Amino acid sequence: MSEQILFKVTVDGITIEVPAGxxxxxxxxxxxxxxxxxxxxxxxxxxxxxxxxRTCLVEVSKGSEKDPRPMPKLVASCRTTVMDGMEVKNIxxxxxxxxxxxxxxxxxxxxxxDCPICDQAGECHLQDLSFDHGKSKTRxxxxxxxxxxxxxxxxxxxxxxxxxxxxxxxFTADQLTNKRVHGILDRGDHAEIATHIEKSLDNExxxxxxxxxxxxxxxxxxxxxxxxxxxxxxxxxxxxxxxCSGRVTLWNRGDEVYRVTARKDxxxxxxDTPDGQPGWICNTCRFDKKDASDWVIEGPRAISRxxxxxxxxxxxxxxxxxxxxxxxxxxxxxxxxxxxxIHDESEVNKPNIHLGQIHGPSHGDTFENKIEKA
Amino acid sequence: MQALTNKAQAVNxxxxxxxxxxxxxxxxxGMLITFSHMFKKQPTIRYPEEKREFxxxxxxxxxxxxxxxxxxxxxxxxxxxxxxxxxxxxMEAAERxxxxxxxxxxxxxxxKYEINMLRCIFCGLCEDACPKDAIYLSETxxxxxxxxxxxxxxxxxxxxxxxxxxxxxxxxxxxxxx
Numbered sequence: 001m002s003e004q005i006l007f008k009v010t011v012d013g014i015t016i017e018v019p020a021g022x023x024x025x026x027x028x029x030x031x032x033x034x035x036x037x038x039x040x041x042x043x044x045x046x047x048x049x050x051x052x053x054r055t056c057l058v059e060v061s062k063g064s065e066k067d068p069r070p071m072p073k074l075v076a077s078c079r080t081t082v083m084d085g086m087e088v089k090n091i092x093x094x095x096x097x098x099x100x101x102x103x104x105x106x107x108x109x110x111x112x113x114d115c116p117i118c119d120q121a122g123e124c125h126l127q128d129l130s131f132d133h134g135k136s137k138t139r140x141x142x143x144x145x146x147x148x149x150x151x152x153x154x155x156x157x158x159x160x161x162x163x164x165x166x167x168x169x170x171f172t173a174d175q176l177t178n179k180r181v182h183g184i185l186d187r188g189d190h191a192e193i194a195t196h197i198e199k200s201l202d203n204e205x206x207x208x209x210x211x212x213x214x215x216x217x218x219x220x221x222x223x224x225x226x227x228x229x230x231x232x233x234x235x236x237x238x239x240x241x242x243x244c245s246g247r248v249t250l251w252n253r254g255d256e257v258y259r260v261t262a263r264k265d266x267x268x269x270x271x272d273t274p275d276g277q278p279g280w281i282c283n284t285c286r287f288d289k290k291d292a293s294d295w296v297i298e299g300p301r302a303i304s305r306x307x308x309x310x311x312x313x314x315x316x317x318x319x320x321x322x323x324x325x326x327x328x329x330x331x332x333x334x335x336x337x338x339x340x341x342i343h344d345e346s347e348v349n350k351p352n353i354h355l356g357q358i359h360g361p362s363h364g365d366t367f368e369n370k371i372e373k374a
Numbered sequence: 375m376q377a378l379t380n381k382a383q384a385v386n387x388x389x390x391x392x393x394x395x396x397x398x399x400x401x402x403x404g405m406l407i408t409f410s411h412m413f414k415k416q417p418t419i420r421y422p423e424e425k426r427e428f429x430x431x432x433x434x435x436x437x438x439x440x441x442x443x444x445x446x447x448x449x450x451x452x453x454x455x456x457x458x459x460x461x462x463x464x465m466e467a468a469e470r471x472x473x474x475x476x477x478x479x480x481x482x483x484x485x486k487y488e489i490n491m492l493r494c495i496f497c498g499l500c501e502d503a504c505p506k507d508a509i510y511l512s513e514t515x516x517x518x519x520x521x522x523x524x525x526x527x528x529x530x531x532x533x534x535x536x537x538x539x540x541x542x543x544x545x546x547x548x549x550x551x552x
Contacts, residue, residue, distance in 0.1 A: 116451030116505050117482045225467045225482050228452035311456060345526045347486045348464040361469035367485055 009082040011035050011058075012092045024077035024088055025056055029267060036267070037090050038100075038129050040107070040214045041166035042078035045270055045278040049171050050078035053164065054103045055129060059096050062087035074099055097133070104134040110145045110189075111215070112161045120216030122229040122308050125268055126164065147192050152182070153200025154359070155207060155221050155287045160192050163217035169193065169209035176280060177203040193217065204243060207286040211262050211270060222287050223251075223259040224361040230308045232258055237295035244282040245273045249301050250292075254349075256356040257290045266304065290356045433498045433511040436489055436527070437534050437547065441479055444536040447508035450484035454500035454509055462493035463500060479506075487532065491516045491525040512547075 006017040011028045012035045018027045026044065028036045037058055042050030050056075056078045060071040065085030074095060077088070090096055108130060115121040147160040165184065170193075173180035181203075182195045195201070201209070209218050232251040239246045251259040262281045263271040273279045289295065303310040327336060343351055347367070355362060393399070419426050428434075439447050450467035468485035470478045477483075494516075500509050519525060535543035 114480075116449045116453070117480055121451070225450075225469050227467070228456075230456055231452060308456065340522045342526075345523045346464070346488055346490075347528055348466050348488045355466075361482075362466070362485065363468050363471050364474070364485060366468060367466065 007082050007084040007086070009084075009086045009088065011088045012090050018082060020081075022082055024058060024060075024075070024080050024082055024086075025050075027082050028058075028077065028088070028090060032266075034091055037077050038125070038132070039078055039267070040125055040129065040164060041168060043168050043171070043212055043269055044267075046168060046171040046175060046212070049166075049168055051076050053107065053166055055100060055107075055133075057096060057099050057103070059089040059093040060086060061089050061093075100133045101135060104130050105139070107164050108134065108138070109140050110161070111164070112144060114162070118159070118162065118216035119219045119224060119229075120162075120213075123268075124216060125214035145189055150194050151198065151200070152195065152218075153202055155283065156201055156210060157219045157221045157224055158193060159217050159219070160194075162215050163193055164215055165191055165193075166214055168212040168214065169218055172209050172212050173201075173203070173206060176205040176208060179203070202283075204282050204284070205280060207283040208262065208270075208280045210286075211264070214268070220259060220261075220286070221361075222290070222359055226258050226355050226362070227253060230311055232309075233313070234301040234303060234309065236263065236298040236301050238298065239285065239289065239295050241282060241285050244285060245277070245279045246281070246285060247271075247273055247279050248281055248285055248295075250295060250297070252292070253356070255292050256354055257292055257295070258356045260286045260289060263301070287359075428513040432513045433496045433501075434514045435491075435512050435516050436494075436500070436532055437510045437512045438487065438529065438532040439508050439510055440534055440536060442537065443476070444538040445475075445477060445479040446483055446533065447479050447506045448484045448487060449480040449482050449506055449508070450487070451505065453503040453505060457499040457503035458494075459497060459499065460493045460495050462490045462495075464488050464490075484529070487529045489527045489532065491527055492522060 005020040007020050007022070008015060008017050009024070009027050010016075011024070011031055014031050014035060016027055016031055018030065025037055025039060025042060037056040039050070039056045040053035042053075042056060054076060056076055057074040058077045059074055060080075062068045063071060063086065064083030068085075077090075107126060111126065115124070115127060118124070121127065144161065150158055150160070152158045167184070170180070170183055173182060181199045182193060182201060184191050185194045185196065186192060207220075210220050213219075229251065232253055235250045235252055237248055237250045239248075247263060248260050249263050250257050251261065260281070262279055265271045270278050270280060300313065303313060328334070343349075350367070353367060355366075358366065441447055450465045452465065455461075455463040455465060464486075465484045465488065466486040467482050470481055470483055496511065498511050501511050516525070516527075534547050537544040
């Protein structure tokens with residue numbers, strides 16, 4: 001390419017110059033904050049994604065400098081490229097706010113709203129979207145769709161009822177693995193994510209479908225029901241992995257690794273590694289390395305203050321250093337007469353039960369047997 | 375020094391008169407007050423035998439609720455624990471296996487659920503946060519105990535009796551509202 005042509009585009013009154021061919025969504029994301037439309041199906045790291053969920057609809061109030069007529073309908077900002085002098089209204093447009101509320105209502109029609117059970121709760125894009133744009137009441141009076149349960153293997157749990165059919169996992173399998181075995185079967189109300197005749201997903205990079213899933217339809221079976229994400233400590237860590245970048249976020253409880261995910265940026269997408277490639281991680285890193293000794297911990301991960309995950313995580317290195325027992329120092333070197341060790345009485349967080357070590361969810365008998373550290 | 379306000383008053387240091395020094399009038403005044411109380415209604419409640427009525431919004435000891443079929447409602451979603459300002463609630467979740475459908479309402483349940491009553495401030499935020507109607511604050515006190523250990527309430531202490539198998543105990547636990 002000879003010289004990069006820069007287009008001037010105004011989103012919600014903020015002007016920015018972006019290269020020709022940039023989508024409105026990407027331009028708005030460069031401005032950042034509330035100006036960026038939400039996206040459920042578009043994923044910048046996956047080619048061909050977007051245009052399905054309609055949550056990123058924006059109003060184009062001025063087409064371009066040369067043709068200043070507004071676009072007749074709201075456009076999907078993830079698929080529409082900018083023109084020079086384009087003016088876009090996102091949250092400043094009443095039409096957009098109204099349309100987005102409608103889209104959320106449609107997305108939630110068949111969504112079971114089982115957030116109390118769902119492992120994605122707390123980091124779910126549909127939760128955020130319905131919190132920001134949804135209505136508190138439903139007008140839907142019919143049975144929600146249900147599906148026959150499919151088993152996708154020992155690592156990935158599929159909850160088809162929660163799926164919003166964004167196709168992100170399909171693109172992931174197409175672009176990261178050499179052979180895709182799952183896809184969308186049937187159409188209309190019956191459309192579902194499945195493998196044709198009960199195959200399990202076992203490509204080395206297929207675990208990334210968990211990270212790209214905007215809802216809780218595809219979740220990590222090794223983390224299933226272990227804990228809620230907001231009680232875990234996210235830590236940046238890396239390991240020398242022969243197949244992937246090995247740059248991950250560990251979700252710890254104490255020193256135990258409960259879950260491993262890729263690092264996600266502020267848009268919920270996988271962060272780039274320093275060499276500019278998306279930091280997809282392999283299944284070995286994600287599902288099999290659940291020992292703190294497997295990882296080199298870099299430090300606590302910065303979490304947005306708006307996220308529930310930031311509760312209990314204070315600034316700096318709080319939580320990374322163990323508190324020291326100060327009783328003897330303040331009591332003139334005398335030990336206390338009575339000291340209750342909470343583990344003597346409490347049944348929760350028993351020091352001899354290591355939930356991070358078991359593959360799959362715990363059951364009633366898990367807590368009776370001791371799970372020794374591997 | 376100039377006074378800041380006009381409220382200062384000079385102390386009266388006049389010596390008391392003979393009548394005042396006898397204190398008789400004041401003693402009689404005081405006795406009259408004591409005597410008049412004999413005819414007033416007694417506010418004392420003789421506690422263990424008599425019990426004061428609780429306000430309907432009283433927030434006491436927690437109960438883990440069951441549904442009509444006797445299944446535990448709690449799914450260990452952790453919203454009570456995250457809402458708890460005293461960080462008194464902890465839990466561990468487990469997956470329901472086949473054959474446990476009559477015990478637990480949802481796919482996931484709280485295998486362990488604990489409230490540290492020493493930490494609890496009985497604010498009722500857990501009750502507000504619960505999406506499954508699973509935790510309620512009852513009209514009971516946490517009973518006194520000699521050791522701290524007795525204040526760690528587990529699931530056996532918190533769960534309401536099963537309405538199907540222990541109907542009598544369930545009705546008693548429900549109290550007036552049942």
